[in-house]
Amino acid sequence: MDELDSVIVSELQRDARLTNRELARRLGIAPSTCLERVRLLRRRGVILGYRAAISPAALNRQVEAFISTRLRPLNRTVIDGFRAAVLDLPEVVAVYVIAGDEDFLIHVAVPDLDHLHAFLVDRLAQRREVVSFRSQIVYQSAHKDVLERLPL
Numbered sequence: 001m002d003e004l005d006s007v008i009v010s011e012l013q014r015d016a017r018l019t020n021r022e023l024a025r026r027l028g029i030a031p032s033t034c035l036e037r038v039r040l041l042r043r044r045g046v047i048l049g050y051r052a053a054i055s056p057a058a059l060n061r062q063v064e065a066f067i068s069t070r071l072r073p074l075n076r077t078v079i080d081g082f083r084a085a086v087l088d089l090p091e092v093v094a095v096y097v098i099a100g101d102e103d104f105l106i107h108v109a110v111p112d113l114d115h116l117h118a119f120l121v122d123r124l125a126q127r128r129e130v131v132s133f134r135s136q137i138v139y140q141s142a143h144k145d146v147l148e149r150l151p152l
Contacts, residue, residue, distance in 0.1 A: 061109035068102035
């Protein structure tokens with residue numbers, strides 16, 4: 001990515017609803033050049049998609065938690081199967097395969113603590129490959145809207 005690509009990515013992270021004409025104006029380039037650059041960024045897999053950021057509370061997800069999970073036996077089949085099954089659960093926001101004492105970090109968002117407890121007991125603890133899990137409730141969160149490219 002060159003400097004122009006980096007600026008395009010930054011602007012679209014701030015506001016993915018920018019029209020091509022407005023984006024080109026901000027960058028000081030022709031709309032046709034801008035459109036081609038954005039198309040190339042998508043084709044190269046730099047831009048993965050466009051999404052609306054929605055308040056979890058608006059979707060009846062007032063309580064968020066991270067659940068560290070350990071599996072056994074630990075092999076590719078178990079890891080891939082568990083990841084796919086957990087990601088398919090409606091409470092799950094994201095799933096991370098991690099290194100360390102635990103094998104997975106699961107981000108969930110649920111209506112309340114009773115639903116979190118039910119998720120842990122009725123969904124997670126029932127899986128044969130789950131040896132142990134530990135939950136951490138999120139009190140507050142902050143996210144960066146714009147990620148900048150780091151130097152090599």
